[in-house]
Amino acid sequence: xxxxxxxxxxxxxxxxxxxxxxxxxxxxxxxxxxxxxxxxxxxxxxxxxxxxxxxxxxxxxxxxxxxxxxxxxxxxxxxxxxxxxxxxxxxxxxxxxxxxxxxxxxxxxxxxxxxxxxxxxxxxxxxxxxxxxxxxxxxxxxxxxxxxxxxxxxxxxxxxxxxxxxxxxxxxxxxxxxxxxx
Numbered sequence: 001x002x003x004x005x006x007x008x009x010x011x012x013x014x015x016x017x018x019x020x021x022x023x024x025x026x027x028x029x030x031x032x033x034x035x036x037x038x039x040x041x042x043x044x045x046x047x048x049x050x051x052x053x054x055x056x057x058x059x060x061x062x063x064x065x066x067x068x069x070x071x072x073x074x075x076x077x078x079x080x081x082x083x084x085x086x087x088x089x090x091x092x093x094x095x096x097x098x099x100x101x102x103x104x105x106x107x108x109x110x111x112x113x114x115x116x117x118x119x120x121x122x123x124x125x126x127x128x129x130x131x132x133x134x135x136x137x138x139x140x141x142x143x144x145x146x147x148x149x150x151x152x153x154x155x156x157x158x159x160x161x162x163x164x165x166x167x168x169x170x171x172x173x174x175x176x177x178x179x180x181x182x
Contacts, residue, residue: 022113029156030108036163037068037105040098043170044071047091050177051078068102087176094166094173101166104150104159111149 048071049059063071072095079091150156 023153025153026151026156029153029160032160033105033108033156033163036160036167037102037109040101040163040167040170041068041071043167043174044068044075044095044098046174047170047177048075048078050174050181051075051082053181072099083177083180087173087180091173091177094169097166098170101159101163105163107149108156108159113149 045059045063048063049056052059052062054062063074066074076092076095079088079095083091150159
């Protein structure tokens with residue numbers, strides 16, 4: 001029947017089934033990574049807005065749908081052009097930390113997460129994540145590079161902690177950026 005909803009295979013992972021396939025601590029840690037990165041990106045957007053001396057609407061217009069790399073580059077350029085002394089140096093150093101933290105986030109969020117038919121001791125299927133890209137671990141015959149993405153709760157929590165730490169550091173720098181335009 002044309003237009004009838006298709007029934008999805010039980011093998012497909014859907015959002016409501018995440019904890020059936022992934023331990024809750026993994027789902028929680030990946031969520032923390034996502035929220036930490038979003039907070040960090042928001043701090044960078046705020047810094048851009050302050051340096052442009054734009055209101056919230058103007059800042060949103062300038063940055064909506066922008067990729068993280070673009071935001072970093074704009075913030076770096078504006079910092080070099082509009083800030084001086086230790087504030088400029090500290091903001092540029094913070095942006096380096098932000099870039100590194102976001103690269104770790106990308107290894108997790110853009111990985112191909114999978115589940116295995118093999119069960120672990122809790123009765124769940126095994127799981128893992130592989131990051132395909134263009135420049136890190138081993139090349140495949142198709143020119144892609146494959147590397148393991150972090151999958152332990154400890155690794156994922158470390159990444160989330162770093163994103164949160166860098167975002168908090170950004171919050172502290174925002175007051176110094178504001179003061180420069182005081």
